[in-house]
Amino acid sequence: MTTTNLAAMHTGAATPAARPDTVYFxxxxxxxxxxxxAGLAGMDLLRHAGVRVVFPEGQSCCGQPxxxxxxxxxxxxxARAQLDAFPGDIxxxxxxxSCAGMMKTHYPHLFEGDPxxxxxxAFAARVHELTAFLVNVLGVKLEDKGEPVTVTWxxxxxxxxxxxxxxEPKALLRQLANVTLVENKRERECCGFGGTFAVRQTAxxxxxxxxxxxxxxxxxxxxxxxxxxxxxxNIGGHAEKVGDGTxxxxxxxxxxxxxxxx
Amino acid sequence: MSARANxxxxxxxxxxxxxxxxxxxxxxxYADKLARFRQMAEANHAEIxxxxxxxxxERLATxxxxxxxxxxxxxxxxxxxxTLLRAAAQGVALPTLVPYDRAVxxxxxxxxxxxxxxxxxxxxxxxxxxxxxxxxxxEEPRLLSLLPPLHIxxxxxxxxxxxxxxxxxxxxxxxxxPTNALLISGPSKTSDIxxxxxxxxxxxxxxxxxxxxxxx
Amino acid sequence: xxxEKGAPDGENHGPRFAERAPDALNNPQxxxxxxxxxxxxMAKRAAQFPDPAYWAELRERxxxxxxxxxxxxxxxxxxxxxxxxxxxxxxxWAETTEEANAIVLGILQRAGxxxxxxxxxxxxxxxxxNAHLERHGIEAVESDLGExxxxxxxxxxSHIVMPCIHKNKDEISDLFAEKIPGLERTxxxxxxxxxxxxxxxxxxxxxxxGISxxxxxxxxxxxxxxxxxxxxGRLSTTLPPLHIxxxxxxxxVEFLDDIPPLLALLPRSATGQPITTYVNMISxxxxxxxxDGPTAVHLVLLDAGRSRVYQDxxxxxxxxxxxxxxxxxxxxxxTRVGGHTYNAIxxxxxxxxxxxQLQGLDAAGDQPHxxxxxxxCAEVCPVKIPIPDLLVRLRREAVRPTETPxxxxxxxxxxxxxxxxNEALVWAGWRLVYTRPLLYRMVTRALAWGGNWVxxxxxxxxxxxxxxxxxxxxxxxxHDLARERGYLNEVPK
Numbered sequence: 004m005t006t007t008n009l010a011a012m013h014t015g016a017a018t019p020a021a022r023p024d025t026v027y028f029x030x031x032x033x034x035x036x037x038x039x040x041a042g043l044a045g046m047d048l049l050r051h052a053g054v055r056v057v058f059p060e061g062q063s064c065c066g067q068p069x070x071x072x073x074x075x076x077x078x079x080x081x082a083r084a085q086l087d088a089f090p091g092d093i094x095x096x097x098x099x100x101s102c103a104g105m106m107k108t109h110y111p112h113l114f115e116g117d118p119x120x121x122x123x124x125a126f127a128a129r130v131h132e133l134t135a136f137l138v139n140v141l142g143v144k145l146e147d148k149g150e151p152v153t154v155t156w157x158x159x160x161x162x163x164x165x166x167x168x169x170x171e172p173k174a175l176l177r178q179l180a181n182v183t184l185v186e187n188k189r190e191r192e193c194c195g196f197g198g199t200f201a202v203r204q205t206a207x208x209x210x211x212x213x214x215x216x217x218x219x220x221x222x223x224x225x226x227x228x229x230x231x232x233x234x235x236x237n238i239g240g241h242a243e244k245v246g247d248g249t250x251x252x253x254x255x256x257x258x259x260x261x262x263x264x265x
Numbered sequence: 266m267s268a269r270a271n272x273x274x275x276x277x278x279x280x281x282x283x284x285x286x287x288x289x290x291x292x293x294x295y296a297d298k299l300a301r302f303r304q305m306a307e308a309n310h311a312e313i314x315x316x317x318x319x320x321x322x323e324r325l326a327t328x329x330x331x332x333x334x335x336x337x338x339x340x341x342x343x344x345x346x347x348t349l350l351r352a353a354a355q356g357v358a359l360p361t362l363v364p365y366d367r368a369v370x371x372x373x374x375x376x377x378x379x380x381x382x383x384x385x386x387x388x389x390x391x392x393x394x395x396x397x398x399x400x401x402x403x404e405e406p407r408l409l410s411l412l413p414p415l416h417i418x419x420x421x422x423x424x425x426x427x428x429x430x431x432x433x434x435x436x437x438x439x440x441x442x443p444t445n446a447l448l449i450s451g452p453s454k455t456s457d458i459x460x461x462x463x464x465x466x467x468x469x470x471x472x473x474x475x476x477x478x479x480x481x
Numbered sequence: 482x483x484x485e486k487g488a489p490d491g492e493n494h495g496p497r498f499a500e501r502a503p504d505a506l507n508n509p510q511x512x513x514x515x516x517x518x519x520x521x522x523m524a525k526r527a528a529q530f531p532d533p534a535y536w537a538e539l540r541e542r543x544x545x546x547x548x549x550x551x552x553x554x555x556x557x558x559x560x561x562x563x564x565x566x567x568x569x570x571x572x573x574w575a576e577t578t579e580e581a582n583a584i585v586l587g588i589l590q591r592a593g594x595x596x597x598x599x600x601x602x603x604x605x606x607x608x609x610x611n612a613h614l615e616r617h618g619i620e621a622v623e624s625d626l627g628e629x630x631x632x633x634x635x636x637x638x639s640h641i642v643m644p645c646i647h648k649n650k651d652e653i654s655d656l657f658a659e660k661i662p663g664l665e666r667t668x669x670x671x672x673x674x675x676x677x678x679x680x681x682x683x684x685x686x687x688x689x690x691g692i693s694x695x696x697x698x699x700x701x702x703x704x705x706x707x708x709x710x711x712x713x714g715r716l717s718t719t720l721p722p723l724h725i726x727x728x729x730x731x732x733x734v735e736f737l738d739d740i741p742p743l744l745a746l747l748p749r750s751a752t753g754q755p756i757t758t759y760v761n762m763i764s765x766x767x768x769x770x771x772x773d774g775p776t777a778v779h780l781v782l783l784d785a786g787r788s789r790v791y792q793d794x795x796x797x798x799x800x801x802x803x804x805x806x807x808x809x810x811x812x813x814x815x816t817r818v819g820g821h822t823y824n825a826i827x828x829x830x831x832x833x834x835x836x837x838q839l840q841g842l843d844a845a846g847d848q849p850h851x852x853x854x855x856x857x858c859a860e861v862c863p864v865k866i867p868i869p870d871l872l873v874r875l876r877r878e879a880v881r882p883t884e885t886p887x888x889x890x891x892x893x894x895x896x897x898x899x900x901x902x903n904e905a906l907v908w909a910g911w912r913l914v915y916t917r918p919l920l921y922r923m924v925t926r927a928l929a930w931g932g933n934w935v936x937x938x939x940x941x942x943x944x945x946x947x948x949x950x951x952x953x954x955x956x957x958x959x960h961d962l963a964r965e966r967g968y969l970n971e972v973p974k
Contacts, residue, residue: 025972030959032915036925036932037952039959046968058963060922060970063915069908071854073876073899077912084916091972112870164856193813197853202944204851206503209948210512210817211853240949268784269574272730275788276555282794284552290542290742305755369720369773377686394756403770407719411712430741439737442702444768445719448760453712455674456752457627457643459650460521463674466626467681468712468759 022140025055027095029085029130031102031232032064034253038232041253045098045133048255051263052141056096061088067105070113071198079113082106086122095129096136098255099231100162103132108165132162133255134172134230147179149261155187155224157194157215157238159231172230172254179261189218196237212241219249226250228257292428298392302425305395309451310464311472318477321419322352325475326359329382338363338380338413342404345386345419365409376412383413383469389424389432391448397474398432399447407445416452416469422479498822498851505818511647515819518646522810525753526861543746544865546739547801554791557700557733558782564703568765570778581783582613585692585725588779589619592723594689598681600709600717601625602694603641603804604727604783607826610692621692622684624713626677633660639820641827642751642806647819681713691717691775695728696803697743698780701736703764705780708748710758718763724775726763730782731800743803746863750805786839786894793883793892795874799834801864806831808858808868814851823848830858834871841894842879849875880904925958 026049034042046056062085070078085106089095097103107130114123137143154176162168176184195201195211202208215238219227227249229235239251266274295301303313316324329337337360340346346364353359363380365372385405388398397418401407410416426432429448433439438446453468464470505511530536550557562572573588575581585608589597597614599605599621611621611632623632627644631637634656638644645653650668657673658666664676693714697706705726707714718724734740748754767774791797809815809829820828825836825845833852837845849872858868875893877883882896914924932954937946945951957965964970 027972028963028968030963035959036928036954039955039957039962042959043962043966046963046966056968057972058959058968058970060960060964061918063918063921066915069911071873071876072904072908073873073878073880074905074908075877076881077908080912081915084918088918093972160853160855160857164860191857193853193855193857195813195853197855200850200853201949202941204499204502204814205944205947206499206506207814207817207851208853210506211813212948214817236952237949240945240952243950244946244948267574268576268580271576272574272782272784272788273555273558275784276558276730276791279788279792279797280794282552282797284549285545287545287549288538288541290538292741292745309758365772367772370722372772373686377682396756396760401771403768403772406772406774407715408773411715411719428741429744430738433737433741439701442704442737442762442764444763444765444771444774446704446762446764447715448756448762449758450756451758453710454758455626455711457625457630457645458653458670458673460518460643461650461670463670466674466678466711466713467624467685467716 023054023094025057025093027089027091027093028056028058029062029065029089029095029097029102029106030058031097031099033232033236034098037236038253041232041256042098044253044259045096045255047259047263048133048137048143049096049141052137052143054141059088065102065105066113067102068198070105070109075113079117082110082113082123083119086119086126089126093129094131094136094140095126096131096133098133098253099233100132100159100166100168101231101233103130104161104165106130132166132168132230134175135166135168138171138174143175145175145178145258145262147181147261148264149179149181151181151183152226153183153185153224154226154228154257155185155219155222156190157187157219157227157229157234158190159229159234160193162230163191168230172228175254175258176228182261185222185224187218187222189215192218194234194238196233198233201237212237216241216245216247216249220247226252226257228252228254230254292430293393294427295392298425298427299422301392302390302395305393306451306474307395309395310454311395311451311474313474313476315478316475321475321477322349322357322359325349325417326357328473329360330358332415334360334381334415336361336363336380336382338365338376338383338409340365340385340405340409343386343402345384346405349384365406369406369408376408380413382415382417383409384417384419385410387418387420387424389426390420391426391429391432393428394450396429396448396450399449400443401445401447402443407447410447410449411468414465414469415471415473417473417475418449419475419477421477497847499847501822501824502818505822510649511819512817514647514649515816518643519810519816522753526750526807526810529749529753529755539742539745540863540865542742543863544801546734546742547803547864550734550739551731551791551797551800553735554730554733557735558730560700561698561703561733564700565780568703570703570765570780573779573781574784575781576784578608578783578785581608581727581781581785582610584781585610585727586614586617586619588723588725589614589690590617592690592777594723595619596684596688597621597690597692598684598688598717598721599623599628600691600693600707600714601628601644602692602727603826604694604729605692606638607785608727608783610727622681622688624681624684624717625709626674626711629677629681630656633657637821639828640806640809641804647821685716685720688721690723690725691721692725692727693717695726695732695780696747697740698728698733699737699740700733704737705763706740707761707763708744708757708759709761710754712759715759715761718761719774722775723777724766725779725781727781727783730784730787731802747803747805750807750861750863789890789894790838796838796871796892798866799831799838799871801866802831802835803864805863807861807863811857811861813853813855813857830868831866834868834875837875837879838893842875842898843895846879846895846898849873849879922960925960928954929956929958
């Protein structure tokens, strides 16, 4: 597949889909071990929206870490395990723009010349980022039950530029009556995570995350929300290290807490 | 083997790849080309004066006298140059006219140091970007629009085009390009020092467009 | 079949990117200079493309024009040569930068030229042409204001469009006061510019030859298209009696009609201008009866590794580049470290894919890793070069080169240069765990139980915790929570 064809698929947000009654949930490896409550909140949001959620236990990782390190064969085998774990022809919802981007935009190329390429292409077409799915496919209406709070948004690079998800998470937050969303003037700039970049290029990564946190602080919001746990681990980890009180949370967890708290 | 043979050999030995068909592209069109041209040319820091075909030399004389221009270089044998030379002969109070009438080698010091302004015609202009089109000729040399600190260009409204794409296509430029074809959009400028705009770094510091309106 | 001759020797050995970066990062003045400049350039570019639909249409066209030209590259080069020759331009071919330098020197020596005035040309930077000419007694003076400034300072460009963008006005004021005889120190940009004009006017008037680059070479008409704002490019190619243009073989396009979309993209993407002050289209030397223009025009077509880049259909997308620098203007890494950290002719995202291909992975195999793959470059590239995908492809070539027949060169010079058994072992283990669900769950449970005891000084964790707290493993994984919450493991039949 040529890159031109791949580029034509970079329009994830606009994928029209009829409202399904059952969806798969791909939790991502980072969420699985470090942010399970964010994953659970994502599944609960889908359940509250009236769809049945299936969490295949055979799932592990989208394969992005190996692919981005140049280890395509390893990435492909791990990706193949995901093709096996999600066999049904139903949407796959992912609480991460980055992992969704890997599966949607890179699987077809990753399986080039492999007998499983048709399966990878079909799989890619079923992948949705969580907030885009909630807004565009399910059309969720949220009711805010929380106290007034001011938050700011951090879009991950891959959610914006691979999945085309820009307005959806903000649209969800704007549904919440007591939530004030303030814009970070530098929200489109990368936080400096970049997977292995954070440890290979420590100095540059540190400069980037430090600037990112400064721009978050400038908004005056005490809470930073994002749809990607890689960014949250980076920005939140830096905030904690430097003693900054900004709370960094996954949007799914925040939405669940405000709308469906028990 | 020669470098040429090696390079072409490597390229020809490479795997074939399909060349894509060109996807459609619709360059903009403007209902009011003149308004667009004016807006963009002024944004490019050009100064536009509306003139008539009959009286532009007098208008130019006033403009240049107000600026204290002492020596204006013109191109004899061109319609614009000859008009000015005639006007001067008839007593219009133009600056001293210096003809660009020999090869640059014999005129270098004059060109580089001793003229304040240069006057050229134009082949037309482009509304989209406020751009003048010049095709220098044997009579109207290339440096006339470049070395003097002030460039004056005479433009007829009739010769406005929407875009470069339109003019290249409509006038079939590909059928025969001149030695040098020029698009000029404002005076010479730079922003190499702290992104601060400064004019006249190498070419003209000012560009005056004398615009001859349609039907006038 | 192929020889190594096409690629110049690596010149990028020395400290790696990660080791060079702290110097720039710890220079607050440099950080401010770049941040300010890049913020301005990004805003100006955005203002030029207000309509996303038109931008998409235009860049599809621009990308296709370049892709189509590359698909016919050898044929178009032959047509360009034939047309230019018919127009009276002498065409030369150089496989290496050394050959190109020798060609330029030969032309100058035959013409008896002693001084050369130069328009801005990145290919001439690639050749280190000025130094070569100086060694042979020919003085080459840069005339683009930015290039002139860094030539005075004895530096190299830090940006391919704005070469002295790393310097602020104060630094330039000091430099001019020191280097330009008779000039009082001034902080006024107009005065600084006027001083450069005065000095360079004389250089132009007395130069024996002008050297320039080329933005686009049109095969159909034998036309060299040069764009610029200052007029120095026009002067360099008009006033001296001899003009030598140097360009990479990838700059050829098929038709004159291909130029308008590329011109609509290049200055808008580069500096946020609808068009540059001058678009200079040269189709030959001075004709009989014409009063100015050089009496001889030469074009040097340089390969220097490009024909090798061309061998791989995916990597060859690199050659679509029109050198607008939008990728570096929008790069969060470039913005922080500036161009010199890359220690290469072409910095920023395009440099990170071009340098390793031209110089090899021994010299520059670390460069593709100096990216978060944030895709900001791909988003703004006017010819749709998939830079992040090519960065990843080069990371791959650096650890596991694409297999090629014994008669062929590796796809990229020094393939496998970044390979390490440790890393390969880590990924082999990773693959083992992440493809076996039971093993995966055992490992994640083990981490849930003991992962937080990993000391902050452990490999990788040590680098992570330099600026960040340790990540916290949770006692129960999402797998555990999903099951407890009653989520199904498979779609019911």
